[in-house]
Amino acid sequence: MNIQPSILFPQILHCLSVFAAFIIPAVLLIIPIRFLTRIPPYVFRKLLHGIAFTCVTLMILSAKSWAAAALTSVLIAVAIYPLLSAFENAPWYEKLFVQKSVGETKKSLLLLFFMFAVLISVSWGLFGKPAFAAAAVLMWGTGDAAAALVGIPYGRHKVHSRFTDGKKSWEGSLSMLAVSFVSGLIVLSAAEKLPLPQAALFAGLGALSGTATELFSPSEYDTVTVPAVIAAVLLLLEHR
Numbered sequence: 001m002n003i004q005p006s007i008l009f010p011q012i013l014h015c016l017s018v019f020a021a022f023i024i025p026a027v028l029l030i031i032p033i034r035f036l037t038r039i040p041p042y043v044f045r046k047l048l049h050g051i052a053f054t055c056v057t058l059m060i061l062s063a064k065s066w067a068a069a070a071l072t073s074v075l076i077a078v079a080i081y082p083l084l085s086a087f088e089n090a091p092w093y094e095k096l097f098v099q100k101s102v103g104e105t106k107k108s109l110l111l112l113f114f115m116f117a118v119l120i121s122v123s124w125g126l127f128g129k130p131a132f133a134a135a136a137v138l139m140w141g142t143g144d145a146a147a148a149l150v151g152i153p154y155g156r157h158k159v160h161s162r163f164t165d166g167k168k169s170w171e172g173s174l175s176m177l178a179v180s181f182v183s184g185l186i187v188l189s190a191a192e193k194l195p196l197p198q199a200a201l202f203a204g205l206g207a208l209s210g211t212a213t214e215l216f217s218p219s220e221y222d223t224v225t226v227p228a229v230i231a232a233v234l235l236l237l238e239h240r
Contacts (some may be wrong), residue, residue, distance in 0.1 A: 018062045023055040041098040046145040053141020060134040070117040077113035115224050123231050131192035135184045136231035143180030146154035150175035156218050180207035208210035209233045
């Protein structure tokens, strides 16, 4: 990491300010929705996911260097874990975060932000493609949300395979494919400046690979496997 601390420190502050500028008002806006409405828990959970992934995407695209973006992700992970640990016994905590199991929120966020750091380090640090890291993050975040928001209430046709958990549906998977494709197309054409046909090809193959990975990955691991596979596919297409 050949970057002077005097340069890196303000770059990290910039990343943190961008992340905070988007996530703080977004979270403050949706918290009343959780406590004052009857929004289904899984819908609110996916709203939180969508906000987190979108804010990280914007942070990556606005970062001055890969080191600043990666270290910012690590710092956020290190800060979030003890903060959530301090409040996890509060009566409002469980209602707000809609956990699948005790301690799931802080563990998943820790894993998530460390995954972001690795993704940025590889896609941007090694291959010089920050938009590929951003695309993989946003394609996974929006696609996963779409899969749940459509698949849970409307998923009538389950994917029956010994490699799946029997809960995922074709409706949810097709929704993930479509939304991931659109997200990837936007980032790759706008940030990476790929020609539209090339951006569509990359987004389509990335979305297809991500959807397949999500379908066959255990739910506790898809936070890592899906964006990693999407980024790998984009990098392979670029260097084919």
